[in-house]
Each structure stands twice: as structure tokens, then as C-alpha cells.
Amino acid sequence: MESAQDAITFADIGQTFATRTGPLTALSGVDLAIKRHEFVAVLGPSGCGKSTLLRLTAGLVKPTDGTVSVFGVPVTRPRDDVGIVFQQATLLPWANVEDNVAFPAKHMRGRISQQDRDVAKDVIAKVGLAGFEKRLPRELSGGMQQRVGIARALFRNPDILLMDEPFSALDALTRDQMGYELLDLWQSSPKTVLFITHSIPEALLLADRVVVMGARPGKIIADYKVPLGRPRDERTLRATEIQDLASELRDLLIAKETS
Amino acid sequence: MSLTTQTKDPLLARLMRAPGLLPALTFAILLIVWEASTWLFAIPTYILPGPSRIIGGFDAVPFARWVEHIWATLRVAMFGYVVAILVSLPIAVGLAKSEFMSRAFYPLLVVIQSVPVVAVAPIIIVVLGTDDAPRVLITFLIAFFPLVVSMTAGLRATPPELIELSRSLRAPAYREITQIRLPFATPFIFSGLQISITLAVIGAVVAEFVAADAGIGYFIQFSTSMFRLPEAWAGLTLLVAMSLVLFQSVGLVQKLFMPWSLPQK
Numbered sequence: 001m002e003s004a005q006d007a008i009t010f011a012d013i014g015q016t017f018a019t020r021t022g023p024l025t026a027l028s029g030v031d032l033a034i035k036r037h038e039f040v041a042v043l044g045p046s047g048c049g050k051s052t053l054l055r056l057t058a059g060l061v062k063p064t065d066g067t068v069s070v071f072g073v074p075v076t077r078p079r080d081d082v083g084i085v086f087q088q089a090t091l092l093p094w095a096n097v098e099d100n101v102a103f104p105a106k107h108m109r110g111r112i113s114q115q116d117r118d119v120a121k122d123v124i125a126k127v128g129l130a131g132f133e134k135r136l137p138r139e140l141s142g143g144m145q146q147r148v149g150i151a152r153a154l155f156r157n158p159d160i161l162l163m164d165e166p167f168s169a170l171d172a173l174t175r176d177q178m179g180y181e182l183l184d185l186w187q188s189s190p191k192t193v194l195f196i197t198h199s200i201p202e203a204l205l206l207a208d209r210v211v212v213m214g215a216r217p218g219k220i221i222a223d224y225k226v227p228l229g230r231p232r233d234e235r236t237l238r239a240t241e242i243q244d245l246a247s248e249l250r251d252l253l254i255a256k257e258t259s
Numbered sequence: 260m261s262l263t264t265q266t267k268d269p270l271l272a273r274l275m276r277a278p279g280l281l282p283a284l285t286f287a288i289l290l291i292v293w294e295a296s297t298w299l300f301a302i303p304t305y306i307l308p309g310p311s312r313i314i315g316g317f318d319a320v321p322f323a324r325w326v327e328h329i330w331a332t333l334r335v336a337m338f339g340y341v342v343a344i345l346v347s348l349p350i351a352v353g354l355a356k357s358e359f360m361s362r363a364f365y366p367l368l369v370v371i372q373s374v375p376v377v378a379v380a381p382i383i384i385v386v387l388g389t390d391d392a393p394r395v396l397i398t399f400l401i402a403f404f405p406l407v408v409s410m411t412a413g414l415r416a417t418p419p420e421l422i423e424l425s426r427s428l429r430a431p432a433y434r435e436i437t438q439i440r441l442p443f444a445t446p447f448i449f450s451g452l453q454i455s456i457t458l459a460v461i462g463a464v465v466a467e468f469v470a471a472d473a474g475i476g477y478f479i480q481f482s483t484s485m486f487r488l489p490e491a492w493a494g495l496t497l498l499v500a501m502s503l504v505l506f507q508s509v510g511l512v513q514k515l516f517m518p519w520s521l522p523q524k
Contacts, residue, residue: 058427060426078426082427084427086420088418090420094442106438107424107430107434108428108429108430
């Protein structure tokens with residue numbers, strides 16, 4: 001099942017956490033292969049361990065069982081070619097947009113070079129925030145803050161972009177807008193994206209593949225190819241061929257929430 | 260026309276909005292009532308001197324001697340305060356970063372905090388002598404605990420995502436403290452610094468009560484033993500002013516150098 005062009009592979013992953021009430025199995029028997037430059041959305045109820053998948057890929061947690069590999073190499077520590085976007089933008093409130101975006105350079109090397117600033121300005125422009133380089137996070141809207149969060153993840157030009165419900169804290173309109181812009185970004189500079197979400201329309205709009213997870217213990221219960229061409233836009237979700245898949249996903253999630 | 264008639268008395272409304280005017284007015288009325296009642300009820304000055312008598316109390320001592328007293332108290336308070344900051348910072352980093360350190364040392368800190376420093380002060384004076392050292396130690400003991408608590412809380416309040424970001428960058432571990440945790444703790448640290456600086460003044464005064472030959476605390480005790488109450492009240496007034504100025508200075512430093520750490524209006 002592992003092929004040379006796979007960017008991320010999960011091989012029989014089990015994840016158990018020690019908690020106050022005893023061991024908790026977060027993931028069990030997870031097998032998943034994600035191709036290079038594929039956009040995969042992971043959909044599931046809360047507590048199904050979908051964020052753990054992301055943290056395993058980032059090398060922030062080690063799996064209890066199995067192996068996570070990136071480009072065929074087992075992940076033993078955080079890699080340089082992986083960028084993370086969190087649910088909250090979590091910017092540094094004392095630093096302006098440019099310094100926030102270039103923060104990885106400052107954190108790794110102790111200072112921000114002129115070259116880092118040029119790169120930062122470039123990714124800031126890519127996320128549509130040109131002209132806001134010197135603003136502080138508190139002066140920006142929630143959507144703009146999350147754009148800075150995305151720019152920070154893109155700063156090191158990662159091949160893999162991990163996104164942990166990045167738009168769930170935003171209002172519905174901003175959320176849609178950010179989705180379209182993310183697609184533009186992805187199309188102009190392709191990346192492997194692992195996108196964690198609660199939202200069926202969001203998953204269908206963005207992804208090539210939707211992986212559905214069930215909870216307790218977290219495991220993959222379905223894996224669909226999204227039968228839509230690209231580019232996608234406002235009309236995409238109204239296409240009739242997507243309605244059946246949307247309701248099927250809804251049934252799966254509801255069955256899992258109530259069982 | 261309709262715009263100008265919205266308030267009945269625009270001048271009064273504007274005055275009420277002037278910053279600080281309302282509390283100043285309250286304070287002035289309190290002083291007048293205080294002064295009037297000491298005259299009206301003929302309260303003896305050794306029980307309660309009126310504000311005018313207290314102002315007179317300032318004249319009873321030469322200006323140079325006042326400066327000497329203020330400097331003695333301020334010096335000890337500031338010294339103890341700085342020592343408290345320098346000691347509490349590494350302790351807070353240890354407590355915040357390590358569960359082991361926290362479990363091993365926190366109970367000990369609580370015990371130290373629970374010791375009534377006023378009661379230990381005479382012992383400290385006997386052990387360390389009568390120069391500044393024992394007074395600085397007493398001040399430190401009173402001022403440092405709130406600093407440790409607020410710094411530890413602040414260092415722990417960092418968003419976990421940023422710690423993950425730090426780990427994902429594989430940066431040197433100390434930078435997690437200097438570039439993420441400490442700056443994030445700034446609002447907490449400053450509230451601790453503000454509480455602590457007024458405690459430092461209290462600490463210096465407590466030390467002076469036990470053993471000193473200068474300082475406002477010493478002066479208050481000396482004056483009361485001579486039944487010179489207006490002078491004691493004058494000293495007390497100076498202490499209040501000193502605490503207020505120091506408290507506001509800490510706030511000003513935060514406002515000037517770390518405006519982002521203040522709550523948004």
C-alpha cells in the first residue's frame with residue numbers, strides 16, 4: 001500500500017493516552033496513505049482523534065503502535081518541510097504581522113534576516129495582507145489573523161500543510177471566503193494538505209478526498225473521493241452530484257454521534 | 260438646536276467626564292468633613308488630628324531630615340523588591356516548566372509565605388545585625404510570594420499551540436521561555452509587580468519598626484512614642500504617597516514599553 005509518491009502514510013497506527021481515569025485509546029488500527037499534493041479532509045465528531053493524526057504527522061507525538069512516515073521516512077521528530085495552522089491563529093500579540101510571519105526564523109536562529117523579511121512579505125502578499133505588515137494582531141479581524149497564521153505556516157515553504165480546523169473560529173461568510181482563498185493558494189503552489197474539519201460542506205468544497213473517522217476508539221470508517229473537478233467556486237456545492245455524497249456523510253456522522 | 264439641548268447643563272456634564280475630577284471631588288469633600296468635625300467636636304489631636312494639623316506636622320521636622328527618612332525607606336523597599344524579582348523569576352520558570360519542581364517546592368513556598376514575617380523580623384535582625392541587610396531580607400520575604408504566583412501563572416498561560424509551534428521548529432529550549440512564555444506572561448507579571456511594590460513598602464516599614472535609626476516607619480514609631488500625632492500622620496501621608504507613586508510607576512512602565520499587554524479598550 002505504500003508507494004513512492006505517498007507524502008504521508010499511517011501504518012496501523014494506535015494511540016493510547018494515560019489519563020486520570022486510566023488509559024484512553026484515541027486511535028486504533030488507522031491506515032491511511034496520502035499522495036503528494038493531495039488535499040485530504042479528515043471529517044469526524046469531536047474526540048475521534050483527528051487532531052492526533054495531525055500531531056503525529058507533525059512529529060509532536062509518537063504513536064503507541066505503528067509508524068507514521070513522511071515521504072517514506074518514519075517520523076521521529078518534527079520535520080522542516082511541515083507547516084501547521086491551528087484552530088486559533090495564536091499569534092504573538094506584541095509582534096507585528098511581518099514579525100509574526102517570520103517568527104519561525106527568529107525562533108530557530110535568534111534573529112530575522114533581511115532575506116527572511118523578503119520571504120515574509122512575499123507570503124503575506126500571497127494570503128492577501130499586503131500593506132498590513134506593520135499592524136499588530138489586535139488591529140486585525142479574526143479572518144485576517146488566521147491569514148497571518150497561514151502565512152506563518154507557509155513561511156518555510158513546507159511541502160506538507162497541516163490544518164487543524166483552521167476556519168472553525170470564523171463567522172460563516174469569512175469561513176467560505178477563506179476556503180476559496182486557500183484553494184487559490186493551493187492551486188498556485190501545490191502542497192500536500194491534511195485538513196481537519198467538522199464541516200461537511202467545507203470538506204467537500206476543499207478536498208480531493210474525504211476521510212471519515214468514528215470515535216472511541218478513533219478509526220477510519222469511510223474514505224471517499226470527491227467527484228468534483230477543479231477549480232471550484234460558489235456553485236460547486238450546489239452541483240447535484242455532490243448532494244448524495246453530502247447526505248451520505250451526514251448519515252455516517254450522525255450514526256456515529258448517536259451510537 | 261436639538262443637538263445642543265440634549266444635555267441640560269453641558270458644562271457640568273463635561274466636568275463630570277473630566278478624568279480624575281470625580282474622585283478628586285470626593286476626596287476633597289472627605290477632607291473638609293474631616294477638618295470640620297475635628298473642630299466641631301473638639302477632637303484632641305492625639306486621637307485624630309485634622310488635615311490642617313497634619314500639614315503642620317510636616318513643618319515640625321526639617322526638610323533634609325524628611326528626605327533622609329524617605330530615602331531610607333525607599334532604598335530598603337527598592338532593594339528588597341529587586342531581590343524579590345531576581346529570585347522569583349527563576350523559581351517561577353522552574354515551577355512552570357517542571358511538574359517535579361512544582362510538586363517538590365511549591366508546598367515549601369506556601370509554608371514560607373504562611374510564616375508571619377512580622378513575627379520573624381526580630382529574629383532576622385538579631386541574626387543579620389542592624390544595617391540594611393536584615394531589612395532588605397524582611398522586605399524580600401513579604402514581597403516575593405505574589406511575584407512567584409503571578410509569574411508562574413503567566414508562564415503557564417501560554418497558548419499550548421505556540422509551545423507546539425516552538426517544538427515543531429526544533430528551536431533551542433531556552434527560546435521557548437524567552438521568546439514565547441515570558442512575553443506572554445507579561446500581563447500577569449505586571450499585576451504581580453504592582454501588588455509586590457506596595458508590599459515592599461510595607462516590608463520596609465515593618466523592618467523599621469523592629470530596628471532602625473531612620474526611615475518613615477521609624478519616624479512614625481518615634482513620633483507616636485512622643486505623642487506627636489500630627490507628625491506621625493504626616494509620615495503616614497508620605498508612606499501612602501510613596502506607595503501610590505511606586506504603584507503608578509509600574510503601571511506607567513507597562514504602558515510605555517509594553518502597551519500590547521494592556522487590556523483592550
